[in-house]
């Protein structure tokens with residue numbers, strides 16, 4: 281039996297991840313033909329997976345702690361929600377105390393956020409990852425050269441209210457039952473994709489070394505697309521687009537795709553922080569069908 285993407289007004293914010301496709305998900309899903317299995321080999325926060333997950337789907341990422349978090353959301357959503365609630369209460373209490381004592385903000389404050397961040401860098405625990413992603417500056421995933429998470433606390437935002445987060449984790453967990461989460465390179469994730477399957481690629485942008493653990497090797501990536509074309513596997517690829525007037529598109533070889541569309545991404549949090557003034561970003565979507 282073939283599957284089609286589910287219709288939903290919005291994708292609830294589960295895992296905050298740089299480059300999230302949450303706001304483009306409905307537009308991309310509308311272009312996906314019926315499929316047997318859905319493959320998402322650069323999963324990140326899985327913006328599209330909420331609409332496309334079906335039994336037998338395969339979702340992968342090279343970053344192990346992230347896959348650990350996905351597996352826990354799938355198997356034990358109550359634990360994820362309860363842990364977040366406990367941590368959120370502790371943070372809120374500290375913020376209240378700091379406010380009352382008029383302590384000046386500075387390095388390492390609030391201590392609770394930074395203690396969870398240190399614990400994550402020590403253990404790579406999924407619950408710690410979840411909490412720091414929800415409370416760090418603009419939810420931006422950033423690592424130092426040692427591979428430690430180093431984004432700071434978001435001063436003006438204490439994180440999503442726990443009851444709302446619980447409802448989101450519960451809904452997501454139900455949706456992703458039957459999905460296989462794997463920690464592996466994208467090439468291995470799509471190795472078993474066949475003629476009736478569909479693959480959505482959302483690789484890290486070339487040159488974004490600071491924000492992603494791996495830089496994309498374009499020749500190897502294009503060879504993977506070529507191989508899928510030979511195997512008659514349908515795919516969609518999100519790639520750099522246009523910001524303001526500048527064209528940031530990569531030269532995806534024309535022989536590899538049939539259609540090239542632009543999707544409006546709105547104002548990106550990454551641009552806001554790293555590149556000064558906010559501009560509209562159009563993201564490229566390439567389709568091989």
Ligand SMILES: C[S@@+](CC[C@H](N)C(=O)[O-])C[C@H]1O[C@@H](n2cnc3c(N)ncnc32)[C@H](O)[C@@H]1O
Pocket residue numbers: 297298299300301302321322323324325326327328340341342343464465466467482483484485492493494495
């Ligand atoms: C642009 S993000 C995906 C964002 C996702 N679509 C979302 O909505 O949140 C790219 C992801 O690819 C992962 N990645 C980088 N190199 C990889 C590789 N060689 N194989 C698999 N995943 C990789 C990164 O860890 C990151 O999570």
